Amino acid sequence: MPGPWDQHDQDERRRAEPGPAGPGALPGAAGAEAAAAPPPGAGRGEPADPGITPRGSVPGPGGARKAPAGPGAGYRPVPAGQRTLRAVLAYDGTDFAGWQRQAGRRTVQQVVEEAISRLLGHPVRVTAAGRTDAGVHARAQVIHWQTARPFPVERLVPALRGLLPPDVAAVAAGEAPAGFHARYAARRKTYVYHLWRAPVADPLHRRWQWHLPLALDVAAMAEAARRLEGHHDFAAFKAAGSPVRNTRRTLYRCRLEEHGPLLRIVLEADGFLMHMARGIVGTLVEIGRGRWPAGHVDTLLATGRRQLAGPTAPAHGLILWRVEYDDWVAEGPPWPGAPPGLSRP
Secondary structure, three states: OOOOHHHHHHHHHHHHHHOOOOOOOOOOHHHOOOOOOOOOOOOOOOOOOOOEEEEOOOEEEEEEEEEOOOOOOOOOOOOOEEEEEEEEEOHHHHHHHOOOOOOOOOOOOHHHHHHHHHHOOOOOOOOEOOOOOOOOOEEEEEEEEEOOOOOOOHHHHHHHHHOOOOEEEEEEEEEEEOOOOOOOOOOEEEEEEEEEEEOOOOOOOOOEEEEOOOOHHHHHHHHHHHHHEEEEOOOHHOOOOOOOOOEEEEEEEEEEEEEEOOEEEEEOOOOOOOHHHHHHHHHHHHHOOOOOOOOHHHHHHOOOHHOOOOOOOOOEEEEEEEEEEOOOEEEEEOOOOOOOOOOOO
């Protein structure tokens, strides 16, 4: 009898074919604004205490990478008289049609812009570090926006908490360096995918984990994940029909963690193509089921053929976990519902 993954597999393949210190405050802009301005056109598009963790280096393959000081590539000019504010958001993506605004649909961008516009008294357009798909969650989504209003940054978080719906939370907020851009200035993003392998689903955590009661070869999955690390063409894992031309990305980490029946897949990269994270998870699951050997991912990286990869894993198991910039790291609030012994990725 076909199971839930088999039906999902068939469906996906049909689609694929043809400021001030204090709680909630972010690092201010004073030091960063004093640094030299970035060269024109630089950059590329694309549970601890809540908020921002200062960093001096970022671990990666081959050792630590020293973080540059001050603003860097990815910063953008700001209109005269405007200031840039930024915030870290956490949200449950279950009841949203994704991040990006869509006519007639409830999206995260829509409710956030409505809340900030109401707070500041003028229309606001926000930009996010990652445009999460429908059903995908976030523990550390970074946003920025411009305003000419001298609103006290220490009041942003408590004010937003009173205006946002229950499934969106303002974790931290503050003034940003001049020209800061939440998406283009991001250096690394970390997504975490949760698989629940027990025979019985966990109803308390069902919104953020994919229930897949299968015996998986985790060792084979881990070997395939290791082969995916590095700078590669990830075209085979992007959404079918995606218009993006440059499909090369650097995957710094693709790691599996077992916590009893919970299997965690941690993906850290300099950027992600549409559905790339879920495409990788779906492919690893197929390898875990024995459909392909671990080396199959080498063929996918070499050919870029989406039809040779696994189906896209369900959205609700994916969480945008962390976003890293030159001088700070955006992380989410403490996670009280985490299983015992679960470490930060």
